[in-house]
Amino acid sequence: MLQIYRYTKPSQLITALILTGILSAGNGFTFIKSASASSTDFLAQTPNEQLKQNIRTDRLPRSVANAILRDISRRQGSFAGAFQITESSQQTWRNSCLELQRPEELCSQALVPGWRVVVSRGRQSWVYHSNQTGSVIRLNERANTGRLPQNVRNAVLREASAISRLPVRSLNIVDFQQTSWTEGCESSTFPNPCDQVLVSGWQVTVGGGNQRWVFVSNENGSRVELRSGNNASANLPQSIVEQVIADASRRIRSRIAVGRRNITQAERVVWSNGCLDLGGAAESCLFAQVPGWRVTVTVGSERLVYHTDNNSQVRFNRDASTTVGNVDTGEAVPIPESELPPPLDTNVVFREISSGGFAGRTYETTLLNDGRLIRVRRGDINDSDRTVRRLSRQQFQQFQQLLRRYRGEFDNLRYPASRNSADYITYTLTSQDGTVEYNDVSQNELPPNLQAVITAWNQINDNPSQAPDDDTLNPVPIRPSELPLPLDQGVVFREISSGGFAGRTYETILRDDGLLIRVRIGDANDSERSVRRVSAQQVRQFQRVLERQAGEFQNISYPAPRGSADFITYTLTSEDGTVQYNDISQNNLPQNLQAVLQTWSNIISNAR
Secondary structure: OHHHHHHOOHHHHHHHHHHHHHHHHOHHHOOOOOOOOOHHHHOOOOOOOEEEOOEEOOOOOHHHHHHHHHHHHHHHOOOHHHOEEEEEEEEEEOOOOOOOOOOOOOOOOOOEEEEEEEEEEOOEEEEEEEEOOOOOEEEOOOOOOOOOOHHHHHHHHHHHHHHHOOOHHHOEEEEEEEEEEEEOOOOOEOOEOOOOEEEEEEEEEEEEOOEEEEEEEEOOOOOEEEEEEOOHHHHOOHHHHHHHHHHHHHHOOOOOOOOHHHEEEEEEEEEEEOOOOOOOOOOOOOEEEEEEEEEEEEEOOEEEEEEEEOOOOEEEEEEEEEOOOOOOOOOOEEOOHHHOOOOOOOOEEEEEEEEEOOOOEEEEEEEEOOOEEEEEEOOOOOOOOOEEEEOOHHHHHHHHHHHHHOHHHOOOEEOOOOOOOOOOEEEEEEEOOEEEEEEOOOHHHOOHHHHHHHHHHHHHHHOOOOOOOOHHHOOEEOOHHHOOOOOOOOEEEEEEEEEOOOOEEEEEEEEOOOEEEEEEEOOOOOOOOEEEEOOHHHHHHHHHHHHHOHHHOOOEEOOOOOOOOOOEEEEEEEOOEEEEEEOOOHHHOOHHHHHHHHHHHHHHHHOO
16 A cells, blocks of 8 residues: 555545545545444444433433423523533332422322433532423432442442342432441340440432332442331341231231231331330330341331340330221222122223212223223113223323232222211222222222222323324324335344434444444544444344334334424334334334334343
8 A cells, every 4th residue: 555655646646635535524425334343343332422412311301301401500590501411210209299298298199100310510419300201300309419439339239139139220229318327236235235336328219110128338338238118128037027027917907918028117226225115114124225126017008116126026116106906997808709790801901890979870991902991881871971082002001010010909809898887989990810899988098009000090080191193103104215225134123313402313233243333324534433242142032023023114104293393213124124203202102113122222231
């Protein structure tokens, strides 16, 4: 090459340089490199995409980002550009207040999908909770405004994964704050008390789906303990667990079996005397500092609190507990087989039968697997009370997920009304797993999981979608002139994303040898090119998904709703054809197509 340049005529060299300058300056003449890459390219990492200069998101909806930036700029009296979104993770909040209930505020106990977002300016940070769209946002004023050390974060997530048996990638840090607590020695001998030690560290709340765990950690993460959550009994001595469960089983009003799952909090405490701070007036309690636990058992609306030592002593704290005694209300009893309603048809997802009350009428409401919600009054000859409405795809999917999560509540049980009750309404709920029956008199005494299902069902009945023909659900053919080029040989899949605030276009291809190559179209220097690799097994699994869902790639497009702006359009191409959608209507896509998107997202996340 040096010889060629050395002997090139000056006029030819000048012409070549001019043409090279023209090609490098014109965006329209930029060529994308081929799918091959050198070993140095293989180590490149995909750069972060920014929809705006001050917003870094992982599919965080723009409506959420904008709402949060407007709120923090108003609170701090600065323009929105001074703040940056540094973290965002999807969450499922357990009430309508997004788990940030204010004093004297009533919050409905319903699962609310949304986001946890961290906004920063310099070293200062703020934590926000949001619903999915950003129409409801709340500043978590309790959250620490600094940063959780990475070693503490990693240690807590590992412990949460071990306890919950969920992968770390399925867990998120919901909240954290600096804290301190006292600990005593493991045993004491009267009259020599234990020495108390002040431990400084962090209290960290971890979320996974609709579950929460609260941990405490020392400052460097070398010690992590569970304080409360779905597996709060993990650190308790087995002898203490057995005694607490046995005592709680005798005290609660329900016949539902009490187990480890009902221990919702276990906190290390150093008691000030041998009676664990619960001695009566006539009881003589030795003065000694006794290390132990404060244990909370929750069954339905009942909350039982126990004080224990580290070995065998367990005492019931009546004043701190909330019980209703052994009364006949809310006791679950089996429904006789002869009184069970008929099972659901194959095309029915859920059914409610309500009867009684002052009017004495009986209504039947069924949810079909196509999203229709049909309500009729039994005995209505003219069918005049019949209504047919439709759920949105998102409502339907969320309710199905809730039914799967709490399928154990549909065990052919009945929660009868208390004696002397009158004019109450009886509700019979049936899913594909079984039936449960309750009444409006004792509804507040039902198990929390069943109440969550009832709340979600009532919300569906009150607010079904009134726009079943929304144009985001109706695919339209892609014009032949607008179809992308077919895949090259050796390419399994291709995604082209374009639009959004930045207006950039990216192309990502997956080859059959496992290479995942991503470039920005129009990048003259190819500076944003990345080449990563996925395993051969992942490629084969994805190919099988594409084969099963081949019918989704029929050269069709799911357009954005009318009036939408700044959305990102995704064009996916397999060997069978192309499908196009946008980030606004993604949740309303067919389930089979969403299965492909989820698998593709996992491939991108796990590529190395």
